[in-house]
Amino acid sequence: NAGVTQTPKFRILKIGQSMTLQCTQDMNHNYMYWYRQDPGMGLKLIYYSVGAGITDKGEVPNGYNVSRSTTEDFPLRLELAAPSQTSVYFCASTSRAVPGTNEKLFFGSGTQLSVL
Amino acid sequence: GNSVTQMEGPVTLSEEAFLTINCTYTATGYPSLFWYVQYPGEGLQLLLKATKADDKGSNKGFEATYRKETTSFHLEKGSVQVSDSAVYFCALRTQGGSEKLVFGKGTKLTVNP
Numbered sequence: 001n002a003g004v005t006q007t008p009k010f011r012i013l014k015i016g017q018s019m020t021l022q023c024t025q026d027m028n029h030n031y032m033y034w035y036r037q038d039p040g041m042g043l044k045l046i047y048y049s050v051g052a053g054i055t056d057k058g059e060v061p062n063g064y065n066v067s068r069s070t071t072e073d074f075p076l077r078l079e080l081a082a083p084s085q086t087s088v089y090f091c092a093s094t095s096r097a098v099p100g101t102n103e104k105l106f107f108g109s110g111t112q113l114s115v116l
Numbered sequence: 117g118n119s120v121t122q123m124e125g126p127v128t129l130s131e132e133a134f135l136t137i138n139c140t141y142t143a144t145g146y147p148s149l150f151w152y153v154q155y156p157g158e159g160l161q162l163l164l165k166a167t168k169a170d171d172k173g174s175n176k177g178f179e180a181t182y183r184k185e186t187t188s189f190h191l192e193k194g195s196v197q198v199s200d201s202a203v204y205f206c207a208l209r210t211q212g213g214s215e216k217l218v219f220g221k222g223t224k225l226t227v228n229p
Binding site: 004033035040041042043045048058090092104105107108109110 | 222
């Protein structure tokens with residue numbers, strides 16, 4: 001069982017370039033999330049999705065876009081990369097089949113992005 | 117708003133020492149509380165959780181008790197090992213169907229042999 005898979009693991013971008021961070025999960029989870037982790041700052045939620053075709057903003061959505069065309073995939077798009085987007089990005093998923101329960105989040109191994 | 121405050125790191129201990137990592141929270145209602153652990157080069161993994169006051173979560177020798185009166189969820193382990201070296205995150209999820217976890221800043225633990 002692969003769980004949550006993120007690609008690439010590392011990437012260096014120049015200012016103004018664009019790229020897509022890929023995330024896929026094989027657990028049939030309906031909820032998926034993108035977080036960024038800055039040193040000493042914990043995790044900040046960028047975007048999340050409660051199911052295919054539904055996405056919503058988190059705390060820090062500016063400069064990013066997402067789509068959720070399938071249950072499995074939740075790509076994160078950076079259109080015009082800026083140095084402030086240098087961070088480690090984590091994708092996560094969970095199943096909330098029963099409202100009010102507290103299933104754990106499953107995390108990918110992260111993408112380390114540097115914008116120079 | 118909802119927030120989580122963790123003790124500042126890094127924390128460095130010798131093997132078999134006692135560990136406490138403090139965590140306090142601010143939230144409306146009765147949140148569920150979590151500790152996640154991040155080993156080097158990996159994503160976060162759930163370590164333990166508690167969903168109501170006075171619940172004790174435990175796993176791998178780690179424990180944390182949900183204290184509503186002090187709004188705390190401190191992580192403890194009686195005897196740490198080198199393999200416990202990681203970053204530990206306290207987190208909460210509020211009631212009312214919120215789909216989002218709020219994380220603390222993380223505390224880096226290094227255990228020396």
